Amino acid sequence: MKLIAPRGLACVALFVALTAPAPVLRADGFIVVEHPPILPPHPPQPPHPPRPHPPPWRPFMPLEVARHFVDAEVTDTVAITRIDQTFYNPNPQQLEGTYIFPLPDEVAVERFTMWVDGKELAGEVLDADKARQVYESIVSRMRDPALLEYVGQRMFKARVFPIPGHGEVRIKLAYSQTLRADAGLVGYAYPLNTEKFSARPLRELSVRVRVRSRIPMRSVFCPSHEASIDRRGEGEAVVGLEGRDILPDRDFLVYYQVTDEEFGLSVLTHREAGEDGYFMARISPPWRIDESDVLPKDICFVFDTSGSMAGRKIEQARAALKFCLANLAERDRFNVLTFSTEVRPFRDELMGATREAREDAVRMVERLEATGGTNINEALLAAMKMAPRGERERRYLIIFLTDGQPTVGQTDIAAILRNTAGANAEKVRLFAFGLGNDVNTRLLDKLAEENHGVREYVSEQEDLEVKLSNFYAKVASPVLNDLELAFEGARVSDVYPKRLPDLFKGGEVVVLGRYGGEGREPVTLSGWQGERKKSFEYEANFATRDVENDFLPQLWAMRKVGYLLDELRLHGENKELKEEIIRLGKRYGIVTPYTSYLIAEEAREYALRGVPLEGATQAVNVVLDARTAPQLRFTAQSGADWDEVTGEGSVAQSKMNQQLQGAMSLTAGAFDEIRLNYVDAAGQQRVNQIGAQTFYQDGRRWVDSRYDGKAETNKLKTFSKEYFDLLARHPRLNRFFAQGPRVVVVFEGKVYETVDG
Numbered sequence: 001m002k003l004i005a006p007r008g009l010a011c012v013a014l015f016v017a018l019t020a021p022a023p024v025l026r027a028d029g030f031i032v033v034e035h036p037p038i039l040p041p042h043p044p045q046p047p048h049p050p051r052p053h054p055p056p057w058r059p060f061m062p063l064e065v066a067r068h069f070v071d072a073e074v075t076d077t078v079a080i081t082r083i084d085q086t087f088y089n090p091n092p093q094q095l096e097g098t099y100i101f102p103l104p105d106e107v108a109v110e111r112f113t114m115w116v117d118g119k120e121l122a123g124e125v126l127d128a129d130k131a132r133q134v135y136e137s138i139v140s141r142m143r144d145p146a147l148l149e150y151v152g153q154r155m156f157k158a159r160v161f162p163i164p165g166h167g168e169v170r171i172k173l174a175y176s177q178t179l180r181a182d183a184g185l186v187g188y189a190y191p192l193n194t195e196k197f198s199a200r201p202l203r204e205l206s207v208r209v210r211v212r213s214r215i216p217m218r219s220v221f222c223p224s225h226e227a228s229i230d231r232r233g234e235g236e237a238v239v240g241l242e243g244r245d246i247l248p249d250r251d252f253l254v255y256y257q258v259t260d261e262e263f264g265l266s267v268l269t270h271r272e273a274g275e276d277g278y279f280m281a282r283i284s285p286p287w288r289i290d291e292s293d294v295l296p297k298d299i300c301f302v303f304d305t306s307g308s309m310a311g312r313k314i315e316q317a318r319a320a321l322k323f324c325l326a327n328l329a330e331r332d333r334f335n336v337l338t339f340s341t342e343v344r345p346f347r348d349e350l351m352g353a354t355r356e357a358r359e360d361a362v363r364m365v366e367r368l369e370a371t372g373g374t375n376i377n378e379a380l381l382a383a384m385k386m387a388p389r390g391e392r393e394r395r396y397l398i399i400f401l402t403d404g405q406p407t408v409g410q411t412d413i414a415a416i417l418r419n420t421a422g423a424n425a426e427k428v429r430l431f432a433f434g435l436g437n438d439v440n441t442r443l444l445d446k447l448a449e450e451n452h453g454v455r456e457y458v459s460e461q462e463d464l465e466v467k468l469s470n471f472y473a474k475v476a477s478p479v480l481n482d483l484e485l486a487f488e489g490a491r492v493s494d495v496y497p498k499r500l501p502d503l504f505k506g507g508e509v510v511v512l513g514r515y516g517g518e519g520r521e522p523v524t525l526s527g528w529q530g531e532r533k534k535s536f537e538y539e540a541n542f543a544t545r546d547v548e549n550d551f552l553p554q555l556w557a558m559r560k561v562g563y564l565l566d567e568l569r570l571h572g573e574n575k576e577l578k579e580e581i582i583r584l585g586k587r588y589g590i591v592t593p594y595t596s597y598l599i600a601e602e603a604r605e606y607a608l609r610g611v612p613l614e615g616a617t618q619a620v621n622v623v624l625d626a627r628t629a630p631q632l633r634f635t636a637q638s639g640a641d642w643d644e645v646t647g648e649g650s651v652a653q654s655k656m657n658q659q660l661q662g663a664m665s666l667t668a669g670a671f672d673e674i675r676l677n678y679v680d681a682a683g684q685q686r687v688n689q690i691g692a693q694t695f696y697q698d699g700r701r702w703v704d705s706r707y708d709g710k711a712e713t714n715k716l717k718t719f720s721k722e723y724f725d726l727l728a729r730h731p732r733l734n735r736f737f738a739q740g741p742r743v744v745v746v747f748e749g750k751v752y753e754t755v756d757g
Helices: 128-142 145-150 312-326 355-366 376-385 413-423 441-450 464-475 552-571 575-588 601-608 648-661 721-729 733-737
Strands: 009-013 030-034 064-075 078-088 095-103 107-116 119-121 123-126 154-163 168-178 185-190 202-212 217-221 228-231 236-246 252-258 264-270 277-284 297-304 333-339 343-345 395-402 429-435 455-458 478-487 492-496 509-515 519-529 532-542 595-597 634-636 687-690 693-698 701-704 714-717 743-747 750-755
Touching (some): 064 185, 095 168, 119 154, 123 128, 128 145, 128 154, 145 733, 185 202, 185 264, 202 252, 217 228, 217 236, 217 264, 217 277, 236 252, 252 264, 264 519, 264 532, 264 552, 277 478, 277 532, 277 552, 297 312, 333 355, 333 376, 376 395, 413 441, 429 441, 429 464, 441 455, 441 552, 441 648, 455 648, 478 509, 492 552, 509 552, 552 575, 552 648, 693 743, 714 721
Parallel strands (some): 064 202, 297 395, 395 429, 429 455, 701 743, 714 750
Antiparallel strands (some): 009 030, 030 095, 064 078, 095 154, 123 154, 185 252, 202 236, 217 252, 228 236, 264 277, 277 509, 333 343, 519 532, 687 693, 743 750
């Protein structure tokens, strides 16, 4: 978005969007600076005789968002949101502007106060028709469609004067809204997409949402950001996000589920017209669980003490193991197997986790030394042999940690996997921890996959004690085993994960998939609590059409890509799977080892010289194909680290697959290397994620990833009457056309293309 109008009108946006999720409300606040000083295109010629020091000519600079604070209080289904934001004027001259805040119908403004030089300013609310005239006028005069996504909404409007040169304007706003509850699931949204508005990153950002409910909350989650979630009992939680020097690019979403059921089940859906839908089901245990409801467990810690573990590794391993031992429950049983050239069990069989037994084990751990080879096969078989036979009321877990590869005894990877699988007759859960980059990732990945567990890799720079302690805290208290989720009438498919994990106290299980049915359909959750099989009946609404929750398609695609990549890594190359990975990567904007993209012509020199560009990761080869440049295309390309089973690239690929398969949020941190977020050499964004759709820049156009280039497009002159009439009939097109004056989008079976008017 160009923030300087050709003739005297500049729009400077400050993102302020406060919203509610069920119908997601969109409301961004921004300031329109009217008639900025008309400055000459060249420094003025000094009069004769010349002055000693003529003032330098400076271009008009757009306003900046210095600070943005959001504080929301949600009580049951009523939310009050308060915003405190500060705009900075980097220009030396005083400015005058108009503050505009789009208002969805569901929002009631309680108080709007602005201070400029200590004075309080008032404003007015415009209905949707009058507000539309203002939006379209700004868009047409500026020849910039960036504000189009607000067309059709009411508006709060206030004059801002003066905006002091090199000074700040502080704006406070409060509004209330009623949130919709669907089957006990309540959502709150605050749009933070400021990328197209703010000229500079925010110096300070803080979002805090406090939720209180009289009905117990089974689940509280933020699918959009790596937010902190502080549970303060069954009926209260605080969700927070803070940062400095950041440019937010996606809405801040908070969901919570209220229910009196023993286990909570919430289902979110998204479905476009004429397509199968997407769903996300979240299974949560009660927040408060009596110790009597926690299933007793048997656990065996299998630790590598070979020579390569010497130094900091063995010290961290000791500390991590001591933490795990200290947090065993009295009803648990345990053992410790250390191994190098030989296997050394602490006891010949599992023992009760009495205080004396744990203290003895801690003393043994403190004496551990690193020496000898790595006998993985014998260690795993010894751990499997200790599994109790026929005791369904207890779950047997193995936590296996190693920093190397098998060097003693059986060293053939296939044979080790066969031996372990053959010994696992009791459905033992095996959790594999790889330390460093010398581990055989294919061995550990398969051990975890074939034995109902997960794998985790800890780099040399990470703290093993922290990682293992956090993991153990999650699996320390099982409450429901061998989960099954049955959907009747919804015709679900492509469900991930394929095999549901056990449910632990304080945790949850997240399932994503597609559905073809419609209407309110029964969903059954079943699992084992000790020797009793229990079932829970729920009802979920599988909508015929649901344009909300448009983050679900990409989350589902991440899960599927992670599953397919693991299939290839563990079972070998497959043409059909590879082509499906490429298709999903392009359609949903996901980085994969088979996805390389062609960059625009201005980056040609960088690509030909092999210079890495911002936004590219090791898993992606940025290449240029002179035959098709500058158009953006996806091609099949095998990554250099794809076939490696050890080393940094192998560990990175395994960790990335694990991230994809555990995708529960589209966060700014965890998934930067998974979502395509390509920025070219000139600093221009080349990939846009707008809800469920991905757009790539092709020359001056933004092109929908679903457009194959063959279908004839319905062309519209930008800013023409037909252009605005179409947006009035289909307001959902606003977000797509707001990308720029030239956009190609697939919408409800038609292809629209905006062209220069």
